[in-house]
Amino acid sequence: MERTLLLVDDEVDVGAALERLLRHDGYRILRATSALEGLELLEQHKVGVIISDQRMPGMSGVEFLTRVYELYPDTIRIVLSGSADFDSVTGAINRGAIYKFFTKPWDNEALRVDVMEAFWRHELAQEKERLLQEIQSANVLLSQLNLELASAMEHKDSQIKRIAHYDSLTALPNRLLFLDRLDQEVARANRDDQMVAVLSLDLDRFKKVNESFGHPVGDQLLQTVAKKLSSQIRACDTVARIADDEFAIVLTGVKATHAAGEVAQKILDSFAHSPISISDSEVFITLSIGISIYPVDGVNTTALLKSADTALHQAKREGRNNFQYYTVQMNATSWQRLKLETELRQALARNEFELHYQPKVDMDCNKIVGMEALLRWQSAERGLVTPAEFIPLLEETGLILPVGEWVLREACKQARAWQDAGIPDVHIAVNLSSLQFRQPDFAGSVLKIMQEHGLDPAMNGIELELTESLLLDNVARTIDTLNTLHEAGIRFSIDDFGTGYSSLSYLKRFPISSLKIDQSFVQDLSSNRDDESIVSAIIALGRSLGLSVIAEGVETAEQSAQLRRMGCDGMQGYLFSRPVPVAEMTYLLQNSANLFPAGA
Numbered sequence: 270m271e272r273t274l275l276l277v278d279d280e281v282d283v284g285a286a287l288e289r290l291l292r293h294d295g296y297r298i299l300r301a302t303s304a305l306e307g308l309e310l311l312e313q314h315k316v317g318v319i320i321s322d323q324r325m326p327g328m329s330g331v332e333f334l335t336r337v338y339e340l341y342p343d344t345i346r347i348v349l350s351g352s353a354d355f356d357s358v359t360g361a362i363n364r365g366a367i368y369k370f371f372t373k374p375w376d377n378e379a380l381r382v383d384v385m386e387a388f389w390r391h392e393l394a395q396e397k398e399r400l401l402q403e404i405q406s407a408n409v410l411l412s413q414l415n416l417e418l419a420s421a422m423e424h425k426d427s428q429i430k431r432i433a434h435y436d437s438l439t440a441l442p443n444r445l446l447f448l449d450r451l452d453q454e455v456a457r458a459n460r461d462d463q464m465v466a467v468l469s470l471d472l473d474r475f476k477k478v479n480e481s482f483g484h485p486v487g488d489q490l491l492q493t494v495a496k497k498l499s500s501q502i503r504a505c506d507t508v509a510r511i512a513d514d515e516f517a518i519v520l521t522g523v524k525a526t527h528a529a530g531e532v533a534q535k536i537l538d539s540f541a542h543s544p545i546s547i548s549d550s551e552v553f554i555t556l557s558i559g560i561s562i563y564p565v566d567g568v569n570t571t572a573l574l575k576s577a578d579t580a581l582h583q584a585k586r587e588g589r590n591n592f593q594y595y596t597v598q599m600n601a602t603s604w605q606r607l608k609l610e611t612e613l614r615q616a617l618a619r620n621e622f623e624l625h626y627q628p629k630v631d632m633d634c635n636k637i638v639g640m641e642a643l644l645r646w647q648s649a650e651r652g653l654v655t656p657a658e659f660i661p662l663l664e665e666t667g668l669i670l671p672v673g674e675w676v677l678r679e680a681c682k683q684a685r686a687w688q689d690a691g692i693p694d695v696h697i698a699v700n701l702s703s704l705q706f707r708q709p710d711f712a713g714s715v716l717k718i719m720q721e722h723g724l725d726p727a728m729n730g731i732e733l734e735l736t737e738s739l740l741l742d743n744v745a746r747t748i749d750t751l752n753t754l755h756e757a758g759i760r761f762s763i764d765d766f767g768t769g770y771s772s773l774s775y776l777k778r779f780p781i782s783s784l785k786i787d788q789s790f791v792q793d794l795s796s797n798r799d800d801e802s803i804v805s806a807i808i809a810l811g812r813s814l815g816l817s818v819i820a821e822g823v824e825t826a827e828q829s830a831q832l833r834r835m836g837c838d839g840m841q842g843y844l845f846s847r848p849v850p851v852a853e854m855t856y857l858l859q860n861s862a863n864l865f866p867a868g869a
């Protein structure tokens with residue numbers, strides 16, 4: 270760094286002597302012969318140290334340096350004076366206007382050392398100033414950063430709150446915020462002696478939309494549903510998405526319980542009356558809704574939501590697209606269902622299932638031509654349980670898949686055992702649920718099971734009983750599966766025929782061999798003309814399509830005789846035999862003649 274020294278002396282010789290003395294120390298030296306000239310030079314140059322004579326015409330050294338002190342306080346100011354000026358010089362030193370003084374004549378070496386020290390001092394002061402400025406600007410920067418940080422934190426905070434409380438897909442409150450709002454509404458209702466309604470909503474068959482159209486479309490649907498729901502409620506109510514396709518609503522200030530039902534109906538209507546556009550097509554989406562009311566169905570959020578959920582499940586069981594209010598009875602039922610489900614899950618492992626067999630009798634030759642395998646649950650706790658009590662739950666929980674496979678294996682095992690025992694022509698019909706049928710490569714797995722038991726599908730008839738609704742679900746795929754199995758030799762019959770939405774055209778398209786007339790038409794055959802007409806129409810239809818027709822639930826000789834007259838090919842019912850365990854069936858197969866009571 271360049272060190273600039275200003276020498277001010279009216280005596281040119283003195284100035285020159287000083288310059289000579291100090292030049293060797295590497296300073297840039299400026300010279301003035303008066304205070305005014307000195308001030309001018311100071312305006313133009315950045316001077317570190319000034320040495321000024323005291324006695325100068327116009328302005329004394331002390332006056333000059335006091336002025337410099339005011340204008341350039343960071344300069345180091347030295348005065349050269351005679352001893353006579355001692356008082357005014359020490360006064361200026363005390364005021365800080367002067368750093369040091371030298372008396373003339375000066376000591377060269379002492380002067381050189383002091384000038385050097387003055388520069389150090391000046392540079393130190395400068396450095397200090399620079400550091401102070403740096404600290405100051407760092408402080409400014411720091412406070413700026415603090416401000417930015419605070420606002421970023423605020424932004425993040427609100428983002429975190431959003432993520433924690435709102436569903437990112439639909440922007441509706443999530444479960445957490447919903448529970449919080451419900452909690453507040455319950456507290457308010459408690460204080461004001463009012464009611465609160467909780468609606469638990471679930472999209473019917475949302476899974477199917479997801480599977481058929483893919484997840485992005487499913488997401489789009491959820492967003493549309495969210496908007497639609499929000500438009501159906503007041504601003505003071507809350508609609509939230511609490512799980513995948515589950516929504517919930519809190520209705521506040523409910524005056525009477527029927528008001529909640531009215532809102533639920535309004536929502537159902539809004540969905541039932543206008544389709545939702547997804548992926549270039551329009552679909553009608555329906556909802557199931559469960560309603561619980563504070564304080565009747567629960568006094569806290571957990572109980573209210575649970576009651577609404579229970580009611581929702583009831584709504585689903587009632588056939589969807591409806592709403593249900595929670596009742597205490599529902600709770601008892603759902604406990605029982607849960608218990609039953611747990612026990613059913615254990616039943617397979619505990620080997621509690623068994624098959625009973627009911628013979629099918631041919632009317633022409635009066636012989637057993639086949640049998641239906643019917644599942645029984647020999648429960649350790651409940652005793653013998655009939656399928657009506659547990660098949661629907663097996664289907665709902667998906668347990669029908671492992672249980673259905675067990676049924677098929679067991680039937681194949683038994684067919685093999687009868688063949689090995691020398692009983693020929695055993696045809697076992699196995700009931701299928703649509704869930705089983707829709708499994709990937711269902712046909713392959715049936716054939717594999719038969720193969721594992723050494724059964725030739727073409728020779729040893731395993732027959733599959735299907736319902737009309739199973740056939741109509743995804744017709745193209747159904748035809749594929751049926752054809753694969755049919756080509757291998759497996760036969761199909763349509764169970765409970767006449768009760769579904771039979772379309773005559775599909776009968777031609779499926780490789781079916783027989784129709785089973787539902788037992789409800791057989792029951793009142795002799796007394797109900799309509800039933801009689803339906804049965805004869807089914808028989809005529811079967812005949813014209815080349816299908817055999819079997820009547821189910823034949824209980825009386827009268828029914829049997831009438832069916833025989835009408836031209837029914839086969840019968841099944843208590844008149845001939847109830848479904849029986851394997852040992853009894855073996856006996857029946859070996860003594861078929863015993864089945865035909867007099868007059869049958």
Ligand SMILES: Nc1nc2c(ncn2[C@@H]2O[C@@H]3COP(=O)(O)O[C@H]4[C@@H](O)[C@H](n5cnc6c(=O)[nH]c(N)nc65)O[C@@H]4COP(=O)(O)O[C@H]3[C@H]2O)c(=O)[nH]1
Nearest residue numbers: 643644655656657676700701702822823824841842843848
């Ligand atoms: N009143 C009366 N009833 C008669 C008579 N003859 C037979 N039945 C009953 O009628 C039902 C006929 O079976 P389904 O229609 O296939 O109806 C079956 C079938 O849909 C289902 N099911 C039974 N086993 C299985 C199975 O292994 N898998 C599947 N998916 N469903 C099964 O459960 C339903 C009920 O089975 P079950 O209780 O065994 O009831 C059987 C049988 O016991 C009669 O003369 N009078």
